[in-house]
Amino acid sequence: MKPIHLISALALALSLAACGGESGGDDHADEAAGEHAAEESGEHAEAEAATGEHGGRLLQQDGYTVELAMAEDGAPPRFQAWLYEDGEPLPASSGKVEVRVTRLGGRTESYTLAPQEDGSLAAAKTVAEPHSFEVEVLASIGDEMLRWEYASYEGRTAITAATADKSGIKVQPAQPGVIADEHEVQGLLTPIEGRVAEATARFPGPIRSLKANVGDQVGAGQTLATIESNLSLSNYSVAAPISGVVTARSASVGGLAGEGMPLFEIADLSQLWVDLHIFGADAQHIQPGVPVEVTRMSDGKTVETVLERVLPGMATASQSTVARATVDNADGLWRPGSAVKARITVEQQPVELMVPLSALQTMGGEEVVFVRVGEVYQAQPVEVGQRDGQRVEILSGLTKGDQVVVEESYLIKADIEKSGASHAH
Structure with a gap:
């Protein structure tokens, strides 16, 4: 067992450098060294304790010796001790040993060691990890009452x-x-069916004006184009059938519009479908109604929604099952056709x-x-x-x-x- 090691400025600098942390150069090292100087002044590594023939620590006083070890050869760790007088082994029955430990945080434990057939004394209770504590050993051999204290630390460090x-x-x-049973999946954003419409010419004739471009936000009833009818030779207007964003324009001023010809495509993108692709056995236990967290690839923005349905067919190209949810698109930055990643939470425990x-x-x-x-x-x-x-x-x-x-x-x-x-x- 070894004593506690205070972190040094050099060790900290090496740790940060090895892990890609920020380096402060010589100034940082000097500052860190100053912080630890007060801690380390007067602190010296404990000399290696003497060990006995069983590999245990030798505790000596008034001609008596207790060799204390942690027995853990393929078995749960226990304290084990052997007794000596003037260097000669004593029967286990000639004394009593108690070990008291104080763990980090002040929790104490006590272990009474009893004689064993092999001549040692051993505790009945096992010693839980970590084996890092302040140790007090009390022993009675003959008429002598003996006591030792020492620190036995492992896996421990101090940092200001x-x-x-x-x-x-x-x-x-x-x-x-x-703890959630979660599935990481990917998907695509698509417009919601029924929320895409076309603005079309009612009568054939030359297009006299166009009043919207791709990307414009338009309202239902808003005039998008003016066409001169070949039949009446008068102008008539083409209005937006729904409110939304112009996603396509297939006309130009001076061109001829045929009857029923699509001039504009308009989509209501205030909400979008998220089609998530689920593979293999995962599709068997993902059901509608479970929470979904969808993350936008462009900026990492995340929204929470609910899985609405699992489509009955398979996506032909990927042979995946498609699960669908809806996301609000108030900021207009969720764009149809964009890839997203999502976390589907099947169960929470x-x-x-x-x-x-x-x-x-x-x-x-x-x-x-x-x-x-x-x-x-x-x-x-x-x-x-x-x-x-x-x-x-x-x-x-x-x-x-x-x-x-x-x-x-x-x-x-x-x-x-x-x-x-x-x-x-």
Whole structure:
């Protein structure tokens, strides 16, 4: 086990540089070094503790020795101890040992070690990860009452609040929430059927004037063109049949209009259909009525709507099932024919505890999050459950309200790994 390693200015600079963070040059390094000088003055790495024949820490006092180890050879980790007097082994029955630990945040645990057939003393209770705590060992051997205290830290580092703020490290509490069964899909915007109309000539004759261009917003009844009738030799007007946007114009001044000839196409684009393409088995359990979040590719704007229907046929080109929703187009920036991406939420499952996916890291083959207490950050192994595109359920390892790093968690991981304190008993 190794003592806590305070993050150094160099380690922080290397972490930020390696991860593409902002570099402040020599001034930044000098400033960071100044922030840590007060912390590190008088602080020295604890010398490696002496180890016994079983690989445990040797605790010595008044001629007696307790060798304390964390036994975890293929079994859940437990405290295990051996007793010695003047360097000679003693029977396990010749003494008693109790281990008390204080974890980050002040939570305490007590372990009573009982004699075993192999000559050691061992605790019945297992020791939960992380094995990072203040340790107090109480032993009675014969008439002697012995006591030791030491720090045994792993996966832990300290960062000043000012440095954490500059590095963009942010925390939020672990809390209940909702995990969604979500499907990321793509689609196209199309005009709604019945909201596209043509302005046509009633009688043949030369076109005398055109009063709208493609892209113009027009109102129902507004005059769009004037045509001289070949029959009456008088002018008549062609009006917009609906309000909307002119999407096509197929006439020019001086040209001849035939009877029923389309002059303009007008579309009401105040709302648009979103046709979403769903592939394979996903189509079997996506039903109308579920929430849909649609994102515009051009600027990332997102709107929420509801899936209205799943069309019965298949899209011929892609062999996908088409699911349809409607979006409001008040700003006019949702354009027919544009590609969009969408998230369909099939089901929402409440969970007792969750954190953002950004909080999750892997260390030593385990999934961990980093819990902050004051200016100290601790790698906390967690058991995860369901997850969606943004959140992950925590089954064990955290309690409600734990302050978990949710942004720049990789900086904490890098600092712990560089210090060599990631996992060492």
